[in-house]
Amino acid sequence: MKHQEKIFALIDINNCYVSCERFFNPRLNDVPVIVLSNNDGCAVARSNESKALGIKMGVPLFQIKDEVKKNNIKVLSSNYAVYAEMSRRFHSILASYVAPHEQEIYSIDECFLDLTSFKNNYDLVEYCQGMRARILEWIGLPISIGIGRSKTEAKIANHMAKKGKRFNSVCDLATMDPKHRKYFWSLVEVGEVWGVGKKQNKKLNDIGIKTVLDLSKANPPIMGKMFTVCMQRTVLELQGISCMPIDDQPKPKQQIVASRSFGVKITELDDLKEAMSKYVQDAVGRLRKEKLLCGVITAFVQSNPFDPSVPYYSKAQTYKFSEPTDCVLDLVEVTYRLLVRIFKSGIKYKKCGVFFSDLISKDQYIPDLLNDHSQNIKNENLMNAYESIQYKFGKAKISVGPCYFKDRKWSMSREMLSKNYFTKNGMIRVK
DNA sequence: TCTGGGGTCCTAGGACCC
């Protein structure tokens, strides 16, 4: 049987966080802009003007402060509440183009669509240009679209759509003349391929595979042996054989992590406790939203790994619950006990956090017959009341520990934060 | 002075079992 050719599109928001900020503040248009990571640490989004100035992805702000000043680069703290709402709208518009099983929400700013059923009756480039125009008109975000016979090829096509002016932001590798495809691929470094990171890039270069074209010509089983099964799949995907289907129903989470670096160094156990309890409450919020229970909790603390003047301190402790839980009181209490065990005085702490793992679905969990189930019911009532109060009156009204008070020592810095342009119902604020 | 946070998957190796 002939291999059934699939068609995928990868749609992403150009310079996502910068584009979101520009939608609400047009004065940021046509000037260099960067958006920083938490704590105003690194540049995680750059406008094209900033990229042209040579600002690299992930570079710490303090290393580029001269360039920022000289070129009058606009610098913003990240405003995830706004980006998340813009992302929701982006994905929901794309959902209107395909059946539910044909859309995969890959990340905050990326989405795969399976367009196989459109290939015979539509000009795909024209169709995708329509999407682009609609997203720009409806939510003001610029996007790029790559089309390919596999997800990996669609990713490369997306890269080309951004780099090559001739493509006008939509690049279709699936129907491109193979001669042209080969030519373009000879110009793209192999490190651009989805799944090829720094280490593998080097290893590939060492054996003479330098471009996408080189990798596409490799022998899949041999590459599987020399590297991993993932690499084998990547080569096959570049050869037009789709190995990764659309994942329209993401698996339930396997772990939940909540952690932050501190704005200043922390030395006191009490401050760590406050910070930890906030992170636990954040993680519990996500746990309950996904209707999961936590079986294992890990708490960790770290000093600054970049400070060469003191030895790096990093410690973690894990606790397994006899019965999985989503009760914030249990989880905070255990975290405190773990924290006491990993705390060492005299250390300047830079970061701490918690991992929840061994997550199981609340609906499928069968409680131990020998345990007292009445406590679970009490806990659930407590949690519901707790969450209702927070929703109605704000998080600062009730919490475990004083962690939602403003201006805690350990709070992260966000000195260049834009407004929250949305209300809690997702409406745009007018004032 | 100042360096993000939240994830997934794969592999190798050890323990254990029959």
Add this chain to the structure above:
DNA sequence: TCTGGGGTCCTAGGACCC
């Protein structure tokens, strides 16, 4: 004297992604 081998599960660590 000769001393198997296949399977599973778990964990730590690595690599990668956005």
